[in-house]
Amino acid sequence: MPDDVPVDTDGWWCDPKTEYAFLGFSYEVSACQSADQLKKEFQDARDRFQSRYIRLYGACDRDGFYDDVIEAAWSASVGVQALIWFGFDGDDKWKSRRDDLLDTLYSNPKAPFVTRGVQFGSEPLYDQVLPPSQLASQVSDAQTTLRPLGINVTVSDLAYGFQSTADQGSQKVLDQIDFIDAHMLPYFSQHASTGDKAWPDVQNDLNxxxxxxxxxxxxxxENGWPSTHYCPGVCPNSPDAVSSVDSEDKYYKLLDSKCEYLKQVNGGGVGWFAHIYSDNQExxxxxxxxxxxxxxxxSPKTSC
Structure with missing residues (x-):
């Protein structure tokens, strides 16, 4: 990072066409990690794995937490996909989380230079937290607010989340978002077996x-394969689905083997995150x- 914060983000971010292969980690924040822990682990993600981004998952409602994230990201020279977390309680805390995040993005001068995008929910369609038309409106309002900062807005969801709400208008959400954050969790496919055999399910959702x-x-x-099996939680839909360290390893090696294909995908190629940084988080x-x-x-490929 430069010694002084730039004036604007013009020319700051890499061309999205260069953002394919491994990008970084999903990072769960419900533990409200300290500023020191964030710096240490973001730096580890950068130095050990050549991560370019951290994709936040979950929520920490501590005052100033996203400021700590910004400082950690600036220190480690990584970008962030921020998140407005809806949770699973059906409450309206997401509104204050939205407002607090947007306030921080404007008040912290470093925020636009580490915040690559804002995710409006993680599986909000699949969880049906809002009707699609309302979710699309929330995305639109956030885009209007963040456009002066050069920060894009998306939702992070499964293909099935969009498909299962198609008759309610989920295409409006897909049309509204600036880029697509696709959850890729083939372990839950009805055809799942081992991680190295997941490509047909990945291809189907990508299509x-x-x-x-x-x-x-x-x-x-949100992209990965679990090494442990437990219900409720990580409960497969296929009797042949294998949760093991070997299968988790093979899933990421499968993505590596498809690097050339993912590089050529329409829209500028596909970049992927590993879900998740540590078992302490999920x-x-x-x-x-x-x-x-x-x-x-x-040691995933970052280019090919």
Whole structure:
């Protein structure tokens, strides 16, 4: 990062066409990590794995938390996909989270230079937290607010989230968002077996976004394969689905093997995140285990 904060974001961000292959980690924040922990782990993501981005997941409602995220990202030279978290309680806390985030994006001078985009919910269509028309309106309002800062807005959801609400108008949401954050969780497919055999399900969901996304840039945001099995929570829909460290490893190696294909996908290629940084954040999905030891050799391609 430069010594002084730039005047504006003109020419600041890389061309999205260069953002394919491994981009970084989903990072769960309900633990309200300290500023020091954020800096340490963002720097680790950058230095050890060549991460370019951190995609936030969950929520921390501590005052000033996103300021800490901004400082950690600035220090580590990574971008952030911020998140307005709806949660699972059906309450309206998301409104104050929205307002607090937008306020911080304007009040912190470094915010536009680390915040690549804002996710309006994680699986909001699948969870039916708002009717699609209202969700599209929320996205539109946020775009109007953030356009002067050069920050884009999206939702982060499954292809099934859009498909299951198509008759309610989910295409309006897909039309409104600036880029596509596609959840790619093939372990839950009815055809799932092992991570190395997941490509047909990945391709199927990707094709939905290619067919309906009108050429928008696509990222695999919540993307991974679990190493442990538990219900409720990580409960498969296929009797053949294997949750193991080996299968998790093979899923990411599968994505690596498809690097050339993902690079050529319409809209500027597909970049992907690993869900999630450690098992302390979400059991089974971490690249690190609960003792912060790598579960397998994770050295994904960042280009091809």
């Amino acid at each position: 939905y976004f290619l067919d309906n996304g009108k050429g928008k840039k696509i990222y695999f945001s 059991p089974g999905y971490g690249i690190y285990d609960t003792n912060m030891k790598l579960k397998f050799d994770f």
